[in-house]
Amino acid sequence: MAAIPELDDLITADETLATGRAIAAMQEPSGAMPWFPGGQTDPWDHIESAMALSATGLIAEAEAAYEWSRREQRDDGSWPIRMVVGDVTDPNTDSNFCAYIAVGVWHHYLITSDVRFLERMWPTVCAAIDLVVAMQAPGGQIYWGATYPMPDQSSGSFPGIYHSALVTGNSSIHQALGCAVAIAAELDQPCEQWRHSLALLGDALRNRPQLFEPKSEYSMDWYYPVLGGAIRGRAGQELIAQRWDDFVVTDLGIRCVDHRPWVTGAETCELVLALDALGDTADALELLGDMQHLRDPDGSYWTGLVFADGKRWPVEKSCWTSAAVVLAVDALSRTTPGNGIFRDADPQAELFTGREIRAI
Numbered sequence: 001m002a003a004i005p006e007l008d009d010l011i012t013a014d015e016t017l018a019t020g021r022a023i024a025a026m027q028e029p030s031g032a033m034p035w036f037p038g039g040q041t042d043p044w045d046h047i048e049s050a051m052a053l054s055a056t057g058l059i060a061e062a063e064a065a066y067e068w069s070r071r072e073q074r075d076d077g078s079w080p081i082r083m084v085v086g087d088v089t090d091p092n093t094d095s096n097f098c099a100y101i102a103v104g105v106w107h108h109y110l111i112t113s114d115v116r117f118l119e120r121m122w123p124t125v126c127a128a129i130d131l132v133v134a135m136q137a138p139g140g141q142i143y144w145g146a147t148y149p150m151p152d153q154s155s156g157s158f159p160g161i162y163h164s165a166l167v168t169g170n171s172s173i174h175q176a177l178g179c180a181v182a183i184a185a186e187l188d189q190p191c192e193q194w195r196h197s198l199a200l201l202g203d204a205l206r207n208r209p210q211l212f213e214p215k216s217e218y219s220m221d222w223y224y225p226v227l228g229g230a231i232r233g234r235a236g237q238e239l240i241a242q243r244w245d246d247f248v249v250t251d252l253g254i255r256c257v258d259h260r261p262w263v264t265g266a267e268t269c270e271l272v273l274a275l276d277a278l279g280d281t282a283d284a285l286e287l288l289g290d291m292q293h294l295r296d297p298d299g300s301y302w303t304g305l306v307f308a309d310g311k312r313w314p315v316e317k318s319c320w321t322s323a324a325v326v327l328a329v330d331a332l333s334r335t336t337p338g339n340g341i342f343r344d345a346d347p348q349a350e351l352f353t354g355r356e357i358r359a360i
Contacts, residue, residue, distance in 0.1 A: 002057050002111075005330040005339075015280045015330055019322050020056025023049050024343030026319050028062060030086060036316045038090065043069065043079040044172075045088055047104035047319040052323035054108045055330045055338060062108060063117065069101055070124045072113045073292035076150060077127030093146045095135045097171035098128045101174035103341065106179040109186070110338040119212030122187055122353040140204030142173055142197075142213040167205070167212045168220040171228030172219030174201050175345040178229060198347055205230035217258050219247045219267050228275040236278050242299055244252060247271075252307055253291040261308035265294045265301050269324035270299045273342045294321070301325055 005021075006014040026049075027033055032041045033049035050065035072079055078098050082090035106119045109116075136142045143161045150160040176196040184191035204211050205225050215221045222243045225231040231239055247254045253268035255261075268291040275284035294302045300317040330339045 003335050004056055005326065005333045005335040007285070007288070007329055007333050010285070010292070011325075011329055015299065016326060017056055019301070019326055020052060020058050020151075020299075021297075022298050022300035022317075023052055023319050023322050023326075024058050024061045027065065028085065031064035031066075031071075032083070032086070033065050033319050033351060034085075035070075035097050035318050035320065038085065039316070041083045042081060042094075044094075044100045044325075047100045048327075049319045049323045051104050051107050051338075051341075052326035054111045055326050055336050059112060066105065066108065066117075066121060069104075070121060073124055073127065074148070075131075076148075077131035078148065078150075080148070081145075091148045093131075093148050093150060094169070095132045095142050095144055095146075096176075099132045099173045099180075099183075101125055101128050102176045102180040102183060105181050107338045107341045109183070110341070111336050113337075118183065118187060122183065122189070125180060125183055126189075126226065129177065129194060132176075133193060135161055136197055136200065137163075137165070137211075139208060139211045140200035140202075141208075142170055142201060144169050145237055164213045166215065166221075167209075168215070168218070168224045170201060170205060170212065170334075171224035171230055173228075174198065174205060174230045175228040175342070177201065178345055178347045179341075181347075200345065202230045206235075219243075219256055219258070219271070222247060222272050223274045226277060227270055227342055227345075229277070229342075229347065232277065232346045236274075237280070240274070240278065240280075247327055248287070249307065251288065252289050252305065256304065262306050262313065263291070264304035265291050265321040266303070266318070266324040269321075270326040272328040273324075273331055277343045277345070281332065284328075284332060288325075288332065291325075295325075 004017050006013040026037050033046040034041045050062045053062035078093040079089045080091045081094050102125050105125055109118045144166050145162045147160040181191050181194050226236040246258045249263050253263040254271055256264040256267050268287055272284045272288045301321045302312045302317045303314055303316050303321050306313045330336050
């Protein structure tokens with residue numbers, strides 16, 4: 001059996017595996033990964049959970065999740081924003097939700113080296129990324145969503161698309177486009193339009209903040225440009241330092257919203273991943289340790305804590321929170337071959353495999 005991520009004095013391999021198994025226990029027979037049993041499934045958190053399954057060696061369960069994505073993808077390359085136990089409750093399209101399939105597929109391939117898996121998922125990735133690129137504005141930002149079905153775009157007027165762009169979603173798409181380029185390179189497929197879109201998006205995130213709808217009260221808008229690879233190095237360190245005191249709560253984790261006494265496990269672990277990408281290992285380890293109060297004895301993690309009254313809220317152990325913990329442990333421990341999926345999301349560096357790919 002492959003090594004399971006662990007960190008000395010923080011989380012053992014057995015504990016990480018228990019978290020992976022807790023995630024797998026929430027999987028529906030269809031392969032869907034809901035937020036919690038009986039809860040909603042969205043395409044992004046579904047993939048995040050599948051990545052944690054891969055990282056804990058639960059390969060069959062992870063591939064069942066990817067098969068769900070392949071099977072449920074619609075003809076235009078999208079997935080519904082929300083499904084509940086197989087029923088579509090929001091049929092519309094979220095560009096970030098669609099793009100994330102590339103991150104998951106590349107991550108699973110890095111761990112398994114299974115070319116057949118990569119080839120089987122290529123049409124799914126290709127259709128999804130083509131759709132996302134079609135939602136890019138001339139300034140480089142990518143519009144967040146669209147009605148479904150989306151009208152014909154041949155007129156160039158983007159009918160049916162919601163004309164606003166979000167920093168968090170676009171930063172995640174930035175990572176996804178890089179993963180899509182890496183997949184294409186591995187399979188010797190053309191992807192020049194994807195490379196061009198990635199370059200435009202990265203430039204927009206770094207240099208044209210006015211193109212994005214401000215949501216500065218949310219911690220994700222703060223650290224996601226680092227997590228998704230658009231801003232790194234000294235600029236990334238300065239960005240994180242600017243709002244550290246607004247969001248970080250000593251011994252508990254980070255706030256989801258700057259003015260609310262609520263720390264959340266997934267956001268804390270995503271900041272851990274961003275700090276790891278910046279080389280700030282000490283703060284990353286401290287934050288990962290701080291959020292362990294959310295761990296349940298079965299290995300799963302509660303979503304958050306309202307620290308003003310000491311109550312867990314919402315009262316749920318979410319699949320994607322547990323997944324974020326697993327991915328953070330893997331990144332910091334450098335255990336699986338996929339441990340650098342976030343750290344290596346800077347397209348100015350060598351892309352993802354250690355092999356040099358043509359400059360964007």
